[in-house]
Structures are given as structure tokens and as C-alpha cells.
Amino acid sequence: MTENHKEAGIAPVQLNKDSRFKFKCHPGVKCFTKCCRGINIVLTPYDIIRLKNRLELDSEQFLALYTKPELLEKTDLPVITLKMLEDENNAEGSCPFVRDDGCLVYLDRPSSCRYYPLGVASLSHKEGADGDDFYFFVNEPHCLGFEEDAQWTVREWRKDQGVDIHDEVNAEWTDLLVRKRSFPKNVMLTEQAKQMFFMVSYNIDKFRKFVFESSFLDRYEVDADTVAKIKDDEIALLKFGIQWLNWMLFKQGDFKEKESASDADKSA
Numbered sequence: 597m598t599e600n601h602k603e604a605g606i607a608p609v610q611l612n613k614d615s616r617f618k619f620k621c622h623p624g625v626k627c628f629t630k631c632c633r634g635i636n637i638v639l640t641p642y643d644i645i646r647l648k649n650r651l652e653l654d655s656e657q658f659l660a661l662y663t664k665p666e667l668l669e670k671t672d673l674p675v676i677t678l679k680m681l682e683d684e685n686n687a688e689g690s691c692p693f694v695r696d697d698g699c700l701v702y703l704d705r706p707s708s709c710r711y712y713p714l715g716v717a718s719l720s721h722k723e724g725a726d727g728d729d730f731y732f733f734v735n736e737p738h739c740l741g742f743e744e745d746a747q748w749t750v751r752e753w754r755k756d757q758g759v760d761i762h763d764e765v766n767a768e769w770t771d772l773l774v775r776k777r778s779f780p781k782n783v784m785l786t787e788q789a790k791q792m793f794f795m796v797s798y799n800i801d802k803f804r805k806f807v808f809e810s811s812f813l814d815r816y817e818v819d820a821d822t823v824a825k826i827k828d829d830e831i832a833l834l835k836f837g838i839q840w841l842n843w844m845l846f847k848q849g850d851f852k853e854k855e856s857a858s859d860a861d862k863s864a
């Protein structure tokens with residue numbers, strides 16, 4: 597039902613999409629919702645868009661209420677995790693969305709929760725995930741789902757849990773993290789670059805304002821169709837933002853500055 601990224605509980609078996617496993621989670625299991633307590637859930641950009649819309653919040657409000665930022669040492673990039681709430685039954689707290697009868701945001705639950713009891717290497721920022729992505733079991737002693745009688749391949753599980761759309765939207769963002777991780781450790785990003793990464797990745801409503809209410813569109817060549825699309829479509833805006841980050845951080849892609857942009861502007 598949920599993902600736990602505690603490294604200590606992760607078995608080192610690498611799975612591919614055709615790997616088989618036995619698992620079932622349902623309200624009748626004795627451990628129901630245990631996996632939603634005392635956990636570390638890394639949120640992706642698409643997770644945040646789904647959750648903030650579900651809760652009818654803007655991204656700034658969602659970040660303030662439900663998340664905490666962390667700096668990922670391997671990439672020198674900020675990541676966002678769900679902020680656990682105090683729970684008298686669990687010293688490490690509980691997910692703010694868990695209730696006795698299950699997940700309050702089930703239809704919009706994060707990617708990691710969908711993948712559970714699998715972990716996906718790129719989302720957990722594991723070493724070795726830089727080529728083909730791979731999966732692994734998140735083996736937690738309290739999870740009794742492996743004793744239930746239902747067979748899956750990884751491919752079938754992904755389809756059943758609806759992770760494809762998450763992975764499709766997050767793909768370029770994940771590539772960006774992998775690219776940064778492949779840089780030598782001494783290549784550090786400026787604070788400003790990290791802030792831009794944070795805004796595009798996690799605060800889509802702020803990024804929309806940045807694009808439409810600053811000099812952004814005067815500085816970059818963006819065709820009219822794209823402007824119209826990113827105005828109303830958050831997913832298109834996120835993908836556009838990631839293209840911009842790729843250009844800004846790695847000088848990759850075909851993002852272009854207008855010739856009239858001043859040298860001072862170029863530093864942004």
C-alpha cells in the first residue's frame with residue numbers, strides 16, 4: 597500500500613518488469629495501514645500536482661502544510677518528503693493522510709505508495725539506477741501482504757496500481773536527477789540554480805507566476821502555441837519547466853534565449 601524508503605529494509609534483489617512475486621494488500625490484513633506510519637516518502641513533481649489538486653490547495657500551501665525539504669547528498673539537489681504527523685502509537689509519526697479505514701487520498705496517492713511493496717531505483721535515488729531502471733522489494737517485517745495468495749509480474753503490478761502515468765510525467769525530471777548524479781561530486785550548483793530546480797519541481801503555481809508575471813517570456817523564445825498550452829495545462833507547464841532546467845543547468849535541449857536578452861539576464 598505504501599512505500600518505505602528505509603535503506604535498512606531494502607533487499608538487494610534487482611527485479612525487472614517480468615519478475616514475478618506473490619502479494620496482496622486489502623483491509624482484511626492484520627497489518628492494514630502499518631506501512632503508512634513511520635515512513636519516509638519522497639514526493640515527485642507529479643505526486644505534488646495530484647495531491648495539491650485533490651486537497652484543493654495551491655502548491656505553496658501544500659508544501660507548507662504537508663512536506664519537508666531535504667537535500668539529497670548524492671545529487672546536491674533538494675527533494676521533498678511527506679511530513680509525518682505525531683502519532684502516539686508510532687514514535688516516528690504517521691502519514692497525514694492515513695485513516696483507520698485506509699488512505700484518504702488513495703486515488704491520488706504518491707508514486708512510491710503505488711509501487712509498494714516494490715521500490716523503484718530511480719525514485720529512491722539508488723546507486724546503479726543510472727542506466728536501465730530496476731525494481732526491488734521493500735521487505736518490511738510488519739507487511740503480511742507477501743503471505744496472501746495473488747501472483748503478479750512487476751509489469752502487471754505497475755498497471756494495476758496506475759504508475760505508468762506517474763512515470764511518464766516524471767520521466768524527464770528523473771533523467772535530470774540521474775544526469776546531475778553522474779557529475780563529479782565537486783561540481784556544485786549555485787543556490788539560485790537549486791532554488792529554480794525547487795520551484796519548477798515542487799511549486800508549480802509559483803513557476804506559473806514566474807513564467808507569466810516576470811520577464812521570462814521576454815528573455816526566452818517560446819512559441820505562441822506553447823505559451824497557450826502551458827497557461828492552462830499544469831503537466832505541460834511542468835514538462836516545459838524541466839526542459840528549461842535542463843537547458844539552464846546542463847545547457848542541454850533546444851531552449852533558446854532571445855538575442856536581445858542582456859548578459860545580465862543570462863545569468864538567471
Ligand code: SF4
Binds near residue numbers: 599632691
Ligand atoms: S499517501 Fe496514502 S498510501 Fe501513501 S502513506 Fe499516506 S496514507 Fe499511506
Ligand code: SF4
Binds near residue numbers: 597620626738741
Ligand atoms: S499488507 Fe503490507 S502494504 Fe498492505 S497494509 Fe499491510 S503492511 Fe501495508
